[in-house]
Amino acid sequence: MTNEHEEYSVGQLAALAGVSVRTLHHYDAIGLLTPAHVARNGYRTYGHAEALRLQEILFYRDVGMALGEIKSFLEGSSNAIVRLTDHRDRLHREAHQTAQMIDTLNATIAHLKGDRDMTLDELYKPFSAEQQAAHEAWLIKTYGAAMADQIATSKRIIEELPHGIEGAMEELQAIERNLVATYESGTETSSDTLHALLERHRDFVSKMWGRPCSAEGFAGLADMYLSHPDFVARFEKLSPRFSAWLPVAMKAHAKRLDPEN
Structure with missing residues (x-):
């Protein structure tokens, strides 16, 4: 964040914010962002408060708010913390x-x-x-x-499904908890215990697909888990490096089910 006592020329602030000098002149003209000081020669100086206000303006502009709406919004509330917190929460949702x-x-x-x-x-x-x-x-x-x-x-x-999607997700979570526990215990991918858990996983997939999940299909699902960043991120949240271990275990299980492929 900028130093509270530092001052910026219109060119300096424009460069820092990634906007044009013309944009800052326009914001001044419509009363959206006025400089802290304007010298007799028209030289504009901006301070810490103006830099923060410009940042907030750009936050709202980037989500499609019109400049007039932004001006009314800023003037309607004097508490920047409340405004920014609400905006952050909305972006999270x-x-x-x-x-x-x-x-x-x-x-x-x-x-x-x-x-x-x-x-x-x-x-x-x-x-x-x-x-x-x-x-x-x-x-x-x-x-x-x-x-x-x-x-x-x-x-x-x-x-x-007997209990709808919520029930299915609960079943999946239970399967994944057991798989994570098995992974964290250092169980080998050739373990009978692990293969029993993976077979339960494969049964769940079959139920969700509405048809049997073949060994080839289970291996293909493992490939997707390993290659797609969304799945990698999801499994990493369950346990570090679980995203790499699970596809290997699934492929080993598929090979055990169908040694020819």
């Missing part, structure tokens, strides 16, 4: 929703390619009804009418 959308799109795209089986809801939390409707509309528009059948199949599978 939007980032979470975006991450969910990206995860589901990645799963769907992999499923549509045909080389990796996935369902729309596998491994992810459900969307709100509004979000889900928008997502489904986008999928159908992008991939055509056949995507509507895929969505219907996925919904049918979820609806037929």
Whole structure:
């Protein structure tokens, strides 16, 4: 953060903030950001308070707020901490929703390619009804009418689960807790205990797909876990380096199920 007693010319502040001098002149003209001092020769000087205000203006501008809206918003509240905290929390919520959308799109795209089986809801939390409707509309528009059948199949599978998607996620979490415990205990990938856990995992995948998960399909799922940054990040949250260990264990299990492949 800037020194509270440091002052900046219009050119210096523009360079620091990544905006043009013309932009700062315009902000001054509309009363959005006025300099701390203006000399008789028109030389503008900005201080710490103005630098903070410019940062806040840019935060709101970057999310699409019009300059007039930003001005009214800043004038409507004198507490910058409250404003910025609310803005941060809103961005956190939007980032979470975006991450969910990206995860589901990645799963769907992999499923549509045909080389990796996935369902729309596998491994992810459900969307709100509004979000889900928008997502489904986008999928159908992008991939055509056949995507509507895929969505219907996925919904049918979820609806037929005894406790819905929440129950399925609880089952998955229990499986993953056991796998993490096995990993952290240093169990070899050839262990019968581990293979029993992985078989439970494969049974869960079969249930979510609505058809048997073959050894080849399970190995393909392991490849996705290992290669996709979203899955790597997800598994690293469970335990450090678990993201590398799990695909190896899954492939060893697939090889045990089908030694010919």
